[in-house]
Amino acid sequence: MQTPRRIQGSNAGRSRSHNKRLVLGHIQAKGEMGRAEIARASGLTTQAVSNIIADLEGDGMLVTRGHRSEGRGLPALQYAVNPVGGFALGIEVRPDAILSALLDLEGATRHTGRAALPDTHPATVADLVRQLRDEASRAVPDSEGRILGAGIVMPGPFGPTGLSGLSGTTTDLKGWRNMNARELFQEALDLPVEVENDANAAALAERISGAARGMESYAYLYFGAGLGLGIVSGGQLISGAFGNAGEIGHIPVPSPDGPAPLETLASRAALRTQLDIGADDLDIAALEALFARSDPALTGWMDQAAGALGHAALLIENILDPQTIILGGAMPEALLDGLIARIALPEASISNRPDNPHPRLIRGTCGRLTATMGAAALILNVAFTPQLASVA
Template identity: 35%
Template sequence: MTDASSDRPATEVVALKGSNASGMRAHNERLVLSLVRGEGALAKSDIARMTGLSAQTVSVIMRQLEQDGLLVRGEPVRGRIGQPSVPMSLNPDGAFFLGLKIGRRSADLSLVDFLGRARAMRRKVYRYPTPDTVVAFVREALPEVAAAVSADGRARIGGLGVAMPFQLWSWVEFIGAPQAEMDAWRTRDIQAELAEATGLPVHVQNDATSACRAELVFGTGDRPRDFLYFYFGTFIGGGLVLNGQLHLGRTGNAAGVGPMPVPGPDGRMQRLLSVASMSALADQIEAGGESADILWEKPDHWPFRQEVLSVWIDRAAAGLAWASLSAATLIELEAVLIDGWMPASVRAELARRTHEHYHRLDLAGVGPLAIREGTIGPLARSLGAAAIPLSHRYLIDQNA
């Protein structure tokens, strides 16, 4: 759930325009839910003003959404004159969604409520992912996850979103997996298999794009309308938001930032993922005689030597700074957000050093760019996966 922001420019909401035509009720319901999600609790008069819909149309829509259990009434707010206004907010139990993150080292299955809070989660750690392992995990974990809510809540589960790296078979050299087993991803229809296993509609999306969606739908604080998002997993991925809307690209892999060329520590050009990824950190840790296994198991605490972490953070930050500059010269971005499978303290230091490295570069002719932390953290991919069916059913395309 996003926080309301009193200083948010009015242009951010007026772009969402409704229609009073009777055939557009589904559109208008999505419009109302999108506004309440983005702005916080709103009264009918607020929504009428923001959308241009008539007061009668708004009243009918909100009454229906309340009857469907998607909105709940707040305490009346009395003004100096007229009837008190009644703010309406999202009902956490109004709808639930499943999010499956298929990572290169682990899989998470989460049950997420209408506000984006994880009600239950199960995790499986493996050496590398195969379709059989993932489907078996979902079959086993689904009853346990669904048991976290009542029978009525289980009836309100609206779908399963899947966040996974595309072309998993092409990464065998980086994760040490047998090519023959990883080649199964080429021919298996994981979407159909999971739909059969769960009995739910299934949506599949790139994992880093899904993490960006989690920031867009569930993130807190004031979000820019145009930003590039970096997510640290085993490798690094990204997402791109333009005009407040997630930009997927022609194949769904827009802002796949890992291959972006950046200068390495020796000055030679290399791919961003070579310096800014957890696999690079794991290599440095193991080169120092320590095990890197805890990286994949405990994202909230990394008990490694500070000097190893510091070297990795600095190299990653330098790479992110160059990548941010390249993106900013092509697209007029407002901000870069950095998040990942890492402790909050590491994320904060990574954002701080990226800001420092960025401002050491030649920024002539480049507009101002804010560099800051994301707000979701290690669960961004699984929460973003759950946000896919939520978006399909209840949110509106702001560019429509």
Template identity: 45%
Template sequence: MHRKTPLKIIGSNAERTRLHNRKVVLGHLRSHGKLGRAELARLTGLSTQAMSNIIAELESEALILAGERQTKGRGLPAVQYTLNPAGAVALGVEVRPNAILCALVNFLGDTLYTKRIHIESSAPAVVLPAVKTACDEALSSIGKNAPPVLGAGIVMPGPFGRVGLTGAGKAELVGWDDKDPQALFEDVLQVPVRVENDATAAAIAEQTTGSATDLQSFCFVYFGTGLGLGVISNGEILRGAFGNAGELGHVVVERGGRLCSCGNRGCLETYTSRMAAREFLQKRGKSAENQKDLSDLLAVNDPDLEKWICEAADPLAQAIGTLENLFDPEAVILGGAMPPELLERLIAKLNLIDATVSVRADRTLPRVVRGASGWMTAALGAAALIIHDTYIPSISKVA
């Protein structure tokens, strides 16, 4: 993974912040690529002795590598340190109502392994052992001498907990309302676990390796089974009070419109989502169970798929205008489990409203762009979150 904006986090010499200081050093190496000991001490504000101790510790754990020496002025050339891609790995898992997507990434965030597994039910009794098997297979793919596992990011569609949207139908997981997913997955996997909303994780993946690598504020519209939203504002993830920010699919775009499984009428998800496309095409005798089905229909310019795209574009454009006025993003990105060429066609059909804060004379980016992380976006984002937590210290815990 490559960070475009240099870090501005300063270290502390207090012993109680040793873990914080490690993260600061790793973060600067991630940002700059390679640095000498003196440069690291200057950037972090740490003493030479403190830096020497951290470097020795990170080298002993194989998280960093000593490379060539670089001459800068007089004296002995300085050893340049870099992150070790093989120093650790992280797991990323997306749980969908009918599938589990598993990814394994190295310490730089490079993808080592991906796999999709079909499941008959999304109940915990089915999901937990399936995730365990998927993660075991991912780790076995890199051989017996696998590096340490930093943790597992688990992403699931919201909402989390019993809320007014509980029972929202095909896009929701069954039997998780009263469960603590983090505790359940940690018990099964025996590694640290971070649970995140699928759309938020997808946004992180897009910022890591996709269309948002140069963006600090953007909205990511995630086509999973339903429709979700990940919001990054000034580099920070917007989660909401209970982790349920971003239920874009259940924003009403037509009062009294189509009945949604959540009980409301006119939800965006009933017009613009994979479920909406599948139901529209099934009524016309055509299969749209997966991305290949949609790609095949698109390749032959299927008229019914074209009708759905035209129908889906207007409510989506309305929702995008609302997102722009709410969050003032640099861009709105569409991605997830939709064929890239279909997303391109959908974007081309958008009739965006002009009365939003995103219509500016100094705009250099398109208002809406296609994501580049592909169908594994959320799973890769889950793993990226684990790597991110290793690099970036939580300042609030250091005071």
């Protein structure tokens, strides 16, 4: 089995920011660590680790957690991430509403908010996002001056593409075609900003506080307006050249009527068509009730979606070689479990191997606000994961 590439520290002074993220990431993943253990894991000298720990303690991002024996000598002082040492703001922009979440450094949700969106003009959106930031700061006084940045989640794909004009592919945000969203939100919030689509953000939410915690390489199939794919490899989100990696919903898969786009068979839109109901009636509670009584139309859609998702899973496995594929998004947990039970994963896959401790397909655990939490997780991921490009 090939060993995944491990990011190492650099003892050069110019890599201080990289090394701080590296050390913080190791401690966050392990829970608590001593200096010698951090040095071994990061490839840094013990002196370099000591200097970085001093910086992180000064920033309020680390706390001590007593001593633990690590072999010969005196028990080593243990360090852990200080939950209130920093916060991440997550913003999800939908066509009709804006959702927010404030997470602490441990990924715990400290506050959530929602604002109805009367129109999608950029100035309107920026003003409401500002209000949600201020509301979160008032609700969590510890976050004052400690918000590390804001993750912004918006519908994709981004920019004009060959998918433009196809059903279900527009962003539904009028006035945003030529808008630089990052600059707009940075100016509105006076914070560092990361902008992603919903599937990518949801994938990171699962890594920070969900089913992918401790994983480095996995895929996330996300039920949003359509069906998206978030890809994490080596702890890094794969966004593509223009931020549109993972538009798997438009890939054709077999169907009884011939090849069809995946999301016409396996998505909330496809389910709405199958049930013949409006978008306003397709909420979580309604789906839970339909599933509980084994509604024939819902069961028929699940059987159809399971076949399509089985083909998609094989494609994902053989191209990306993930530790697992996570299924989640705006669906009831019981329904997702039922889908997973129906999906027949082909044996002829590189992921069908006895030495992988993870199931090939699992359900996400971040719940209904996965994309909103994922927006905040974009910021936490930056704090805990140094970029490979920054390694000398």
